[in-house]
Amino acid sequence: DCAGECGGSAVEDECGVCDGPGADVTYWDGSMVCNAEDCPNCPEGTVFMEYYPANENSCVPIDFSLVNQSELQAFYLVGTVTIDGDNIDASDWVGAFNGDICVGARQWNTANCGNSGICDVPVMGDDDSEYTDGYMINGDIPSFKIFDVSEDSYYDAVITGDFTNTEGTIVSGAWSDLGINIADNLNVYPDCAGILGGTAELDECGVCGG
Numbered sequence: 001d002c003a004g005e006c007g008g009s010a011v012e013d014e015c016g017v018c019d020g021p022g023a024d025v026t027y028w029d030g031s032m033v034c035n036a037e038d039c040p041n042c043p044e045g046t047v048f049m050e051y052y053p054a055n056e057n058s059c060v061p062i063d064f065s066l067v068n069q070s071e072l073q074a075f076y077l078v079g080t081v082t083i084d085g086d087n088i089d090a091s092d093w094v095g096a097f098n099g100d101i102c103v104g105a106r107q108w109n110t111a112n113c114g115n116s117g118i119c120d121v122p123v124m125g126d127d128d129s130e131y132t133d134g135y136m137i138n139g140d141i142p143s144f145k146i147f148d149v150s151e152d153s154y155y156d157a158v159i160t161g162d163f164t165n166t167e168g169t170i171v172s173g174a175w176s177d178l179g180i181n182i183a184d185n186l187n188v189y190p191d192c193a194g195i196l197g198g199t200a201e202l203d204e205c206g207v208c209g210g
Contacts, residue, residue: 084189093105158189
């Protein structure tokens with residue numbers, strides 16, 4: 001056989017390894033490949049990252065790609081994520097921000113999430129290292145963005161309703177190390193001009209953006 005054993009049964013797998021496991025690395029599109037260089041091309045607006053917090057071997061949205069793993073983190077679980085009421089695709093992403101600094105993100109493929117298909121966003125805290133400067137500290141409340149892969153677009157998103165803790169008690173959603181905050185929905189709403197995630201509002205005279 002391929003191992004030189006007379007009468008043996010070892011054979012080369014699809015990756016050319018004698019008695020190997022075959023393609024055993026999962027990539028962003030769900031395909032199994034032998035090596036990192038075999039990964040299919042990433043969608044527009046994303047970059048391939050072999051190591052990324054909670055999302056290894058993924059095509060990460062560029063604006064979410066600079067997150068560093070921290071020794072401190074909290075978790076924000078969301079039941080459904082929608083754009084104007086429509087569920088986002090499994091290839092789309094949710095990112096958390098402290099001001100303009102991305103502090104965590106996850107691809108929203110619920111098939112890969114535990115908790116009965118409910119995904120979480122791991123949100124990193126400032127652990128006093130240079131790599132986490134400007135990350136969350138106790139009492140901060142993150143904002144969220146959705147990256148729609150098919151549109152190559154980022155949208156500001158807001159939590160619908162209240163955050164609760166694991167006991168169902170309403171909480172503020174403030175960050176704390178190892179904290180767990182749960183929300184029913186995260187949605188991108190159109191503003192009064194019909195722009196998804198826009199900031200235009202009606203003034204006191206009823207004029208949009210006036």
